[in-house]
């Protein structure tokens with residue numbers, strides 16, 4: 191029988207952590223984390239589509255003792271999910287990336303570091319145990335890209351995710367209204383916003399305002415923060431061509447995945463490139479409000495890449511059962527972004543651990559209830575949706 195802790199009582203689910211983070215961090219930071227593209231239809235569709243994935247349990251079988259351990263890329267992870275890359279997560283809670291990375295390490299799960307994280311490749315390598323993967327936003331300066339890859343390799347990262355679903359600048363009305371930049375542009379409203387969230391403000395004062403640590407080595411000396419933010423916008427390549435992906439493939443000796451795949455045709459191009467896997471993702475609904483959800487895209491992508499290439503999926507996971515649903519649909523592994531960072535923002539330094547603890551317990555409970563011992567058995571329990579005739 192599991193022990194119910196004080197944290198379990200206060201935050202029994204990811205939804206409770208979401209309510210907690212909303213109350214604890216300034217509105218501009220919460221809105222940055224929550225926002226989708228446009229009217230947020232895609233963000234909501236991710237959640238709704240998962241809710242509509244039904245599984246058929248079996249009960250009159252041998253007693254089930256779920257084993258969540260999942261082998262992937264030469265390691266056995268304690269469960270088939272990890273923490274997705276989140277840029278600027280130091281705004282959600284000071285030292286957000288380290289908190290999430292350490293929590294993933296303690297739990298035996300992978301943590302993906304964003305190029306736009308507020309902790310450097312090297313700092314996260316030191317805080318983890320070979321379980322950190324690196325996500326690349328490709329700079330348009332080839333030497334900078336080569337250097338980022340070299341730093342990641344030297345620091346011991348073995349898995350690279352190249353994000354392709356940000357081909358250009360996207361208008362985000364809340365960030366524009368809130369004047370969100372790094373560091374935040376202070377005006378009277380931002381100051382009132384921060385004063386109303388003293389725990390966040392004190393923690394931020396103690397740790398210092400977050401910066402894009404991975405990229406600061408490339409800033410011209412004497413660059414102000416505002417100039418730095420502009421510099422990062424200017425160096426972003428945006429659209430990633432097949433040629434660029436081929437070059438990255440040649441430069442990266444480890445495992446390489448392409449993140450942001452939704453179309454079968456794109457999946458086919460990834461097979462041609464010889465990458466080890468794809469991440470079926472619509473970026474948490476932040477890029478294209480009309481984009482299909484991973485739930486809808488997985489079957490087509492899986493059909494293109496075949497059974498052996500790795501398929502990781504993300505978007506809308508808010509409980510352990512959602513992880514089981516993604517795997518039942520055909521994913522080998524799942525990434526969670528907001529669910530984990532809700533914990534980080536709601537609780538602080540042990541918040542990533544609590545969010546992961548909830549997801550692990552719920553996944554184990556789901557597998558026991560469905561009647562499967564391993565995640566690999568989940569696809570057999572997927573109940574096909576009746577289609578309207």
Ligand SMILES: Cc1cc2nc3c(=O)[nH]c(=O)nc-3n(C[C@H](O)[C@H](O)[C@H](O)COP(=O)(O)O)c2cc1C
Pocket residue numbers: 222223224236274275276277278304305306307325353449471472473474475476504505506507525526527528529
């Ligand atoms: C605040 C925030 C920042 C993100 N930053 C990045 C990023 O830097 N690189 C990236 O590839 N994806 C980024 N993503 C997308 C996530 O990696 C992931 O694909 C998506 O959020 C999964 O959906 P979920 O938040 O519903 O779990 C970000 C998502 C959020 C919410």
